[in-house]
Amino acid sequence: MELTLEEAKKVVAGAEAKAAEIGVPMNIAVVDVGGNSMASERMDKAWLGSINIAINKGFTAVAFNMTTEDLGKASQPEQSLFGIHASNDGRLIIFGGGIPLRKNGVLVGAIGVSGGAVPEDIEVAEAGVKDFK
């Protein structure tokens, strides 16, 4: 089971539609199961600093097969994984907006969204995933 570019674009489009709806320009990326970028875009006026974060939220969600939000909970000070964000050459993002993509329960990739407040990033990422299912 592999993710195709056509599927990846649909995920991006679903997220973009939600970002437009809530009026927050976003960086949106989809990575494959190897953590490699398949499709990414920056909406007009979206933050430059979020290009890297969107792709790396996707990478992180694939790398640990969980949302970046969940990884973040375990990575706070005094929690079990505190410090993990400095590993993997700085590619791990430990706040919400990265969500695994699965086919019949099998990990095939992930979406990463960055550009707004974290709850907005999550809402937009979820919209992309919803279209995938």
Add this chain to the structure above:
Amino acid sequence: MELTLEEAKKVVAGAEAKAAEIGVPMNIAVVDVGGNSMASERMDKAWLGSINIAINKGFTAVAFNMTTEDLGKASQPEQSLFGIHASNDGRLIIFGGGIPLRKNGVLVGAIGVSGGAVPEDIEVAEAGVKDFK
């Protein structure tokens, strides 16, 4: 004058259509005048190693306001810019496939294409630019 995401996507789509026509799966990227990624995609079965190269061909074409092919000519051993490929944190690509995008002669961004033989990369990048003009 700025490049919009809609314009960037048209450039990518024009390139993708040509890549499909010649039957070579490509990585295609468009960067803005700041050298930052706006849109990128990897066609199914395109080389993983070309994700980085496509974006950086775009970066390079913006960074020196010339095609990567032209920069490459000046960067061979014994030529005036030999060694430049190791600068800019390894982001400069010195072979064809990166082309500046201009509006009324003003630089607004660039396309970068990687995934085939260099003449194929150039052909596909030119197809993207053609649609832009």
Add this chain to the structure above:
Amino acid sequence: MELTLEEAKKVVAGAEAKAAEIGVPMNIAVVDVGGNSMASERMDKAWLGSINIAINKGFTAVAFNMTTEDLGKASQPEQSLFGIHASNDGRLIIFGGGIPLRKNGVLVGAIGVSGGAVPEDIEVAEAGVKDFK
């Protein structure tokens, strides 16, 4: 006193057997006294993000001649070494799963394990060390 590849493989095999027993696919690595990788493996379906962490738990355990768990205790906010995880080019891991390997009390290398909850990582790493002694 040096660690041989044969010994390193035994350590890895001991850890792998424990990981299989508890049903958690792991990344397992052994590094030498110079902190350099000797043997590493990723069990089927183990997290991609743990490849880097397993090797670097080994590096960290050698680098400070203590378990990563112990280093982690001193590296929490308000503790004496807080911030150390950003040093060494991001190679230090400050939670459990990295354990020094010693011969007659002399440091010869370390094992690093990553792929489950931290107590699972520690359990698997200890199984590898046990086989070494």
Add this chain to the structure above:
Amino acid sequence: MELTLEEAKKVVAGAEAKAAEIGVPMNIAVVDVGGNSMASERMDKAWLGSINIAINKGFTAVAFNMTTEDLGKASQPEQSLFGIHASNDGRLIIFGGGIPLRKNGVLVGAIGVSGGAVPEDIEVAEAGVKDFK
């Protein structure tokens, strides 16, 4: 079609046997189709500097679906891809010793070997591939 750890270990073992036969200690690595490390080992007395090169030969062979030897031919001064070795964050190796692994013609990963003269690296890598087929 995926590469399993058991298969990866067989490839490594086949290469190690050849390295022992010719008396040259090697670093040997196998990466999956996403370019991520699956198994690696450093034989006793093998060069430290080859740990990185072995893994990155594997990465390179997957990234362009060709041997590093073939990529190297196109990457010499005045050839079409000159300068490519500075891309991909310095992970591309453009001399022999990296060979794709295929199942029924489909790319599933690659082996990378480093530690001797390049013809020795190639010989050892080919021995690993032979056992895979």
